Amino acid sequence: MVFxxxxxxxxxxxxxxxxxxxxxxxxxLIKNIMQNVLSILFCLSLFYLSVTxxxxxYVTVLQFQGVLLTVLLxxxxxxxxSIYALILPATLFFVKVxxxxxxxxxxxxxxxxxxxxxxxxxxxxxxxxIIFSMTIIFIxxxxxxxxxxxxxxxxxxxxxxxxxxxxxxxxxxxxxxxVAGFLxxxxxxxxxxxxxxxxxxxxxxxxxxxxxxxxxxLMGIAINKISSTLSGFDVTALGRLKD
Amino acid sequence: MELTxxxxxxxxxxVVLGFAPLFAGLVNKLKAIFTGRLGAPVLQPYxxxxxxxxxxxxxxxxxxxxxxxxxxxxxVAVVIAAAMLxxxxxxxxxxxxxxxxxxxxxxxxxxxxxxxxxxxIGSSFEGMGASREAxxxxxxxxxxxxxxxxxAFISGLxxxxxxxxxxxxxxxxxxxxxxxxxxxxxxxxxxxxxxxPVDDPKTHLELTMIHEVMILDNSGVDLFLYQYSSxxxxxxxxxxxxxxxxxxxxxxxxxxxxxxxxxxxxxxISLAIVETITSRFKMKxxxxxxLFATAIGxxxxxxxxxxx
Numbered sequence: 001m002v003f004x005x006x007x008x009x010x011x012x013x014x015x016x017x018x019x020x021x022x023x024x025x026x027x028x029l030i031k032n033i034m035q036n037v038l039s040i041l042f043c044l045s046l047f048y049l050s051v052t053x054x055x056x057x058y059v060t061v062l063q064f065q066g067v068l069l070t071v072l073l074x075x076x077x078x079x080x081x082s083i084y085a086l087i088l089p090a091t092l093f094f095v096k097v098x099x100x101x102x103x104x105x106x107x108x109x110x111x112x113x114x115x116x117x118x119x120x121x122x123x124x125x126x127x128x129x130i131i132f133s134m135t136i137i138f139i140x141x142x143x144x145x146x147x148x149x150x151x152x153x154x155x156x157x158x159x160x161x162x163x164x165x166x167x168x169x170x171x172x173x174x175x176x177x178x179v180a181g182f183l184x185x186x187x188x189x190x191x192x193x194x195x196x197x198x199x200x201x202x203x204x205x206x207x208x209x210x211x212x213x214x215x216x217x218l219m220g221i222a223i224n225k226i227s228s229t230l231s232g233f234d235v236t237a238l239g240r241l242k243d
Numbered sequence: 244m245e246l247t248x249x250x251x252x253x254x255x256x257x258v259v260l261g262f263a264p265l266f267a268g269l270v271n272k273l274k275a276i277f278t279g280r281l282g283a284p285v286l287q288p289y290x291x292x293x294x295x296x297x298x299x300x301x302x303x304x305x306x307x308x309x310x311x312x313x314x315x316x317x318x319v320a321v322v323i324a325a326a327m328l329x330x331x332x333x334x335x336x337x338x339x340x341x342x343x344x345x346x347x348x349x350x351x352x353x354x355x356x357x358x359x360x361x362x363x364i365g366s367s368f369e370g371m372g373a374s375r376e377a378x379x380x381x382x383x384x385x386x387x388x389x390x391x392x393x394x395a396f397i398s399g400l401x402x403x404x405x406x407x408x409x410x411x412x413x414x415x416x417x418x419x420x421x422x423x424x425x426x427x428x429x430x431x432x433x434x435x436x437x438x439x440p441v442d443d444p445k446t447h448l449e450l451t452m453i454h455e456v457m458i459l460d461n462s463g464v465d466l467f468l469y470q471y472s473s474x475x476x477x478x479x480x481x482x483x484x485x486x487x488x489x490x491x492x493x494x495x496x497x498x499x500x501x502x503x504x505x506x507x508x509x510x511x512i513s514l515a516i517v518e519t520i521t522s523r524f525k526m527k528x529x530x531x532x533x534l535f536a537t538a539i540g541x542x543x544x545x546x547x548x549x550x551x
Contacts, residue, residue, distance in 0.1 A: 036419055037422070047535055047539065053528075123528075123531050127538060128534075134545070
């Protein structure tokens with residue numbers, strides 16, 4: 001009994017200690033930390049993207065990234081809450097976590113797309129390319145952060161996501177995976193934007209979201225149409241087309 | 244070294260040696276519960292070890308002295324590695340500048356002798372298992388060095404005890420760091436102890452297995468030594484994971500014990516969950532999994548180098 005009492009006492013002390021430490025750091029620093037944590041989770045999702053070989057995993061990663069970006073957008077508004085501030089995160093959540101993944105899943109089901117992603121290079125080479133480019137990007141953004149006012153980790157993570165999106169488009173054969181690559185690239189730009197300027201005008205952000213959805217929609221229609229002519233929807237088949 | 248420190252180091256080592264089979268039993272029990280079975284009792288590994296200890300050792304006719312000495316060397320190497328781990332706030336029995344390298348290579352020595360003994364028997368099965376073990380060990384080594392090595396690099400210290408003591412939870416970047424580190428240590432533990440996504444510890448007679456096939460021809464006390472050392476190895480990695488979470492600012496035994504128990508239990512639950520929901524990877528995709536963990540380690544290094 002005495003043991004339990006002393007245990008609980010020390011744990012409470014510990015918790016109070018940690019909270020007081022966090023509170024003393026100030027609101028801005030906490031926001032900074034949260035931004036860093038979320039960006040690092042974003043980087044981890046990019047690594048996962050580069051080793052997985054399932055189309056469904058790509059969709060899951062897109063959803064996960066959507067959740068991360070939503071949290072990233074909600075967090076600055078906890079200090080001064082207003083209902084208007086929640087419009088953008090809510091829209092982002094709706095578009096990136098529900099609408100687009102659902103649509104991609106529907107395309108996968110409708111067209112009976114096979115579950116593997118069909119890379120053109122080995123997965124391990126792909127991962128090495130990404131590690132290498134990430135290292136270079138971190139170094140560059142560190143150099144940049146000395147002369148300008150940017151946050152290194154979110155900036156570098158966003159930049160890496162752009163690079164990964166491009167690599168996914170280059171090194172994968174399936175069109176649906178290209179769509180996923182494009183969306184990763186767009187997520188990267190979003191993260192990049194939050195690192196460069198803390199708050200963009202809301203209309204612009206919502207406009208971008210609409211844009212992305214329209215692009216995905218059009219790509220879906222395009223894939224649908226192509227599939228009526230070419231059964232494989234493999235981009236290498238497009239090279240054989242003649243007019 | 245003072246006498247009390249020495250005695251406490253001995254006690255820490257005894258904790259590792261005593262509770263190692265219990266941890267393995269706990270994981271197995273939880274795994275059974277998650278899959279809807281009753282499962283063996285938690286203390287089953289102790290009974291298994293006792294049974295093996297009483298059996299007679301038989302060596303293959305084709306084997307040489309390597310097969311005889313290898314199990315002992317294996318256990319001794321693992322125990323030495325266990326003696327280098329800090330449990331709670333205590334200085335471990337063996338602790339000096341640069342022991343992080345010794346720690347990695349003493350475990351490497353254990354693995355080397357196990358591989359050698361597997362090839363010594365002359366069965367093609369075991370040779371295949373040995374080759375796989377060696378191949379995956381190559382990919383697992385960088386994970387350790389990028390994870391613990393990055394903390395060593397940051398703190399400028401090279402002793403495991405001091406490295407862990409340089410972690411301060413009030414330095415907030417470390418919190419990020421610890422989250423990322425614990426993921427890669429988890430993957431390392433899964434690989435080194437041949438648990439589920441990399442190797443299936445249950446399959447004894449299939450061509451796909453890695454670790455279990457190497458001890459196929461061992462029996463009696465030899466098998467006891469191998470199994471006990473594999474239990475200890477799993478517990479060593481569990482402790483490596485646990486040590487990230489000690490708040491080294493507060494030196495209280497009760498907190499240390501509570502955190503130790505809580506993290507070990509959480510770890511066994513997560514191991515059991517991972518083993519329940521995943522199936523074994525294809526051989527060719529295991530390097531991807533391991534390189535993924537290495538990439539996390541590199542990310543760790545990048546984050547810390549360029550932010551602080």
